Amino acid sequence: MPNNGHQLNPMVSQLQIDTTFDLSTYLKEQKALVEKALDNSITIIYPEKIYEAMRYSLLAGGKRLRPILCLATCELVGGNIEMAMPTACALEMIHTMSLIHDDLPAMDDDDYRRGKLTNHKVYGEDIAILAGDGLLAYAFEFVAAQTKNVLPQKVLEVIAKLGKAVGAAGLVGGQVVDLDSEGLAEVSEETLSFIHTHKTGALLEASVLCGAILASASQDSLDRLSCYAQNIGLAFQIVDDILDITATTEELGKTAGKDIAAQKATYPSIWGLEKSRSQAQILVQNAKAELEVFGEKAMPLTSLADYIVSRTN
């Protein structure tokens, strides 16, 4: 994780709470916009099966956290939702691709995802592999072809960042180390940190940064947002690990208790539940502290940070 100094800031955010901001309504509205754009992004043509398989997983619900983060940072630094929507959709296509491939029998071998049968359980392994490939390729095509009213150089920066976040230097690399660590008697905190900063952190950070890049954010803003993203990314993963222990399969929409069953190293397994919870809280406070300079405009992002530690699925 690059250290630009910001995450060492010990000051805890004391942002005044704007009582007019309702996160739940905000998330609902943004999610609806994203769902509509995703629905419009893929039309079913011949050969229908592949488009259906891509849509099956892409439109299977989920929090749409990555697209919402992307839209929020674009607006934060003076852009608008239209500029960022193709990238927001691409982030969800990439995230969905990673879920489809992670669920394959050769990988995590999971039957349920977001409360529904996994892609390969419905369409078969061959189509699931191809649906993932199709979504990944389409994500880049979609950003390149559909982004309007943004400097082309900024769109290229976004594409490079998306590619890096999902490739061997990001998500793919994190998954490799994760697979290698499964069932090991001991996994160091360093290895666990590598897994999470790559497997979930990289794409979350890209989500936060890409929205801002599209709106030509300053380097200082990008540095602050990068730090915000790294902190909420790690908090998100810690909470994920906690929920795997404390929540039911029904609440999660995916198999609960999997980490223990797979003897997977997690933050609770290293730190225990209590320390994991308090670390997540500290990370969220650090994340929020980075956004103070933006004032009330940052309310969606600070509320999202709080939501990450308080969520139950």
Add this chain to the structure above:
Amino acid sequence: MPNNGHQLNPMVSQLQIDTTFDLSTYLKEQKALVEKALDNSITIIYPEKIYEAMRYSLLAGGKRLRPILCLATCELVGGNIEMAMPTACALEMIHTMSLIHDDLPAMDDDDYRRGKLTNHKVYGEDIAILAGDGLLAYAFEFVAAQTKNVLPQKVLEVIAKLGKAVGAAGLVGGQVVDLDSEGLAEVSEETLSFIHTHKTGALLEASVLCGAILASASQDSLDRLSCYAQNIGLAFQIVDDILDITATTEELGKTAGKDIAAQKATYPSIWGLEKSRSQAQILVQNAKAELEVFGEKAMPLTSLADYIVSRTN
């Protein structure tokens, strides 16, 4: 296949043969340039296994036809090799990804490729899936981040074209129909044509067009090159089908006789060997006719067209 009128041109190319042009030397030189750029494109860092798996298949030899076509069209319309090299490498990364995933047990289940064990036979299925994903993501990152001295808008056009060529509207869609057609008693010429224009044709056409786009080619040049590409793409596939019957596994570097074993519809199975050979010749003549306006500068591309029908592996 879009019909822009060019492929209906009945005139057969009577280009004067420039006896100073030696295709074999040209291919050797261009291939060496591409191999060097590919070798430099991926450095092995932690987690080493994924980078090694990506390099294993990317540097496993092969004709490097797609990169060479891309470099050739860029030069043809006034660009230079440096402008097109990142895209040339990306084309080979995408092609390699498609081979790694096609060879998986859930797909064509093949043990050998380019005379070596397939990726999953060496690294396991999980890593092979991830190596493909990593190469696909890196291809887009590489074009976006490494292309120099090209208008950013042109780079975006190239990325959109690459994405379309590999996604459901291209390679992935062709593979889906191919898998569906395997073992069927009857496959129509229309279906076979869909498979090939998508599974091999789309990326070959992108190879030809992307080089020219980077050098800001005129629409007329792009139309001619598109037609050239469609003709050599189909000829290439017909020859592939012929070689699967007539060549040995050793000559091919991959399992020969696979199509018959899999009861796969091929051009020889529909037309017979003789008609397949003559159709390939006609397509190559049509391809060459499109390039007459470019004069001697088109020699690499016209020679490549001839090479496609005369190759033995």
